[in-house]
Amino acid sequence: MVGRDLVELMDAQEHRGADSTGFAIYGVPRDSGYVVRAMGFDRNALSKDLEDFTAILRQHGGDHLEDPTWDDSSDRHYSVRMVISDPGDVTRWAGDADEICKRLEIQSVGRSLEIIKDTGGAYAVADKHHVRDMIGTHGLGHARLATESDVRPNASHPFWARPFPDVAIVHNGQITDYYTWRARLEHKGYRFMTYNDSELIAVWVSDRMKEGLSMEQALTRSIEEIDGVFTFMISRSDKIGWAKDRFAMKPLVVVDENGQIAAGTEEQAVRRVYDRDGVSIINHDGPSLHGIWGVGNRGAAA
Amino acid sequence: MEEVVIEVADRPVKEVHQDIQAAAKAGKSILVRDTRSRHNLGVGLPEGCSVRFEGSVGYYCGGLNNGATIKIERNAGWGCGEAMASGHITVNGYAGMSVGAAMLGGTIHVRGDSGPRAGVAMKGGNLIVEGKIGYQSGFMAHGGKIIALGGAGTSCADALWEGEVWVTGDIDDLGVDAVVSEPTAEQVAEVDAILDPLGLKDTSRNWRRIVAGQRLWYFESRDAKAWLMI
Known part of the structure; x- marks a missing residue:
């Protein structure tokens, strides 16, 4: 494996x-849609971060295809996995999504790619x-x-x-x-x-x-x-x-x-x-x- | 001589090392098995010690050798025999980057090819490679001889100081301030005397003996470009 x-x-x-x-x-x-891996820097703000992320995604014509999932550790930072439908223009969406990168930073976007990383x-x-x-x-x-x-x-x-x-x-x-x-x-x-x-x-x-x-x-x-x-x-x-x-x-x-x-x-x-x-x-x-x-x-x- | 078998597998290298040292002290010959390309095997072994590594070894095998006879049956990783003072190391396969780095004395004999920077900064002893020596071999060597029987990669003998690089076969190109000089019959005889005990003597070879052009020995500001050629 x-x-x-x-x-x-x-x-x-x-x-x-x-x-x-x-x-x-x-x-x-996947034939369409992307897997997105992202890292948030304050677990207490997770809901707000995802809400803002979703709002930006919807502005670009995309949406979640599955409910986002995240790690259940007690670390302050969190890793979230999302599956989204295709935004109209991936580059422009990613650019706008990066407007909240200080709170929630995209780690990877791909039909198949998933990047997982952490300290340790x-x-x-x-x-x-x-x-x-x-x-x-x-x-x-x-x-x-x-x-x-x-x-x-x-x-x-x-x-x-x-x-x-x-x-x-x-x-x-x-x-x-x-x-x-x-x-x-x-x-x-x-x-x-x-x-x-x-x-x-x-x-x-x-x-x-x-x-x-x-x-x-x-x-x-x-x-x-x-x-x-x-x-x-x-x-x-x-x-x-x-x-x-x-x-x-x-x-x-x-x-x-x-x-x-x-x-x-x-x-x-x-x-x-x-x-x-x-x-x-x-x-x-x-x-x-x-x-x-x-x-x-x-x-x-x- | 009685032979002791030591297994490496996933044991801590320190433990393996203590076993090797103990067997050497007891005057036994040593076979090391299941080496799994682990690093730092057979470092700092004493005179009279005889060790055979059955598989491939990782970095620094035989480093700081102080007179032991070491045989590696397959490949060696980086820095094989680094800074060895004396003794004899044989690598049956390929020797990775920087074999014989900064060695002071003794002999390293590689039956296959070697990686880049073989004999980098070596101070003495002999490094014999039956195959091709890699890129920039002999880089900044201060002494000793590198003897390659199967040619040399690019940037051969770059910035050589006082060592010598002897090559038969093709040299891809010479490094900065490396100069081919015609060897005298006495010098060739000296090299043959090194190769003879290894069964590699062949008087019909066309040798190229590469030495320092000595332009880098003293910094000359009007010739600064010579220092900036890499």
Whole structure:
């Protein structure tokens, strides 16, 4: 199961940093309507937050298809899951919905994508949000050691490529020309919820693709144009792309067998999922590498 | 010599390490099983100790080696043999990033390829790779020899200080201030003497011996571009 395997991968890598853990899981895709994951910052204001969120959604011609559900923890912040009908224009609706982002911040929007993240280690986050029970076609996970921005539940990975439905990213590294790129993208109308450089890469790649580049072209450009050290994986409903910087600073370990792929930062982590001794491990250790895996076969959802 | 078998699996590495140290003290040879690519196995082992790792190992295996003989039957992760002072490490498969980083002495022998920055900042000893050495191998090495029998990746021997990188096979390209020099017969004989005990001596090879061009040894403000080439 995607949820269970991702939790194991993250637990194995928790020693790298355990301040927060997150998951982006692609469930069986809907033909219409979106799953929205959002995080509110004051549980006492939950009803008011949802009321305002719903009002904005209705202004854009959308509505709830199911009753929203949220975690029952006693934490001040809360995570809510909603299923909505298609707003007239997703980008414009998301822009307006972000007017209340200081209270209720959208974490993901997708036909299949759901991003769950929180402070704490893999098992704690998995228990709280029932991640192990989630089925799907593919997903990303991330264990975070914050170095250059806050430890907050919404500042952990994966990041949604706001406002592109079904696009998520995880990243190991840091972007040194972050503020330059952020200013350029903000000038184009993009909005960032955190000062985390990884949030930027997702939007950077998606923006290039919106301008007409293929994912492969966008990944290649990112290696040439983004300064810093990185291995990142960007996922969509039908593929996962990855890229590594020019200096080969960050690892990527992959097992690709029998139509199934597991990837991680460390070999010992992918061995949690593939524990056979003879399994063949691919180490993408070199500089300026990129790749794309086709994923998202509905029939293979597990 | 009597052999002790030590299982790793999901046991705490500290415990595994205490078992290895105890067996080494008792003068037994050691077989470590079910390694699961775990990190920090076989670090800081003493002279005379002999350890064989049956599977792949994770980061820093054989680091700070102080004279032990270590065999890894499959792949090694990052920093294998980092900062080792003496001893002998054999990796039968692939050695990940920075094998032999900052090593001071002894021998590391990799039968497969190695990842980027093999022998980074090494100070002494010999690092022999039968396959290809990865990107930027020998980066800022201060001493010792890296000997690659299957070619070298890009940026080979970048910013080399006083070490030497010996390559047979293709070099994708040379790093900043890396210069190919014609080896003398004595120098080749010295390398063959290192390879001979490993069963790798072959006098018909075309060697390229890469050393520092010495332009980076002293900062020269009029030549600042040389420092900014990466």
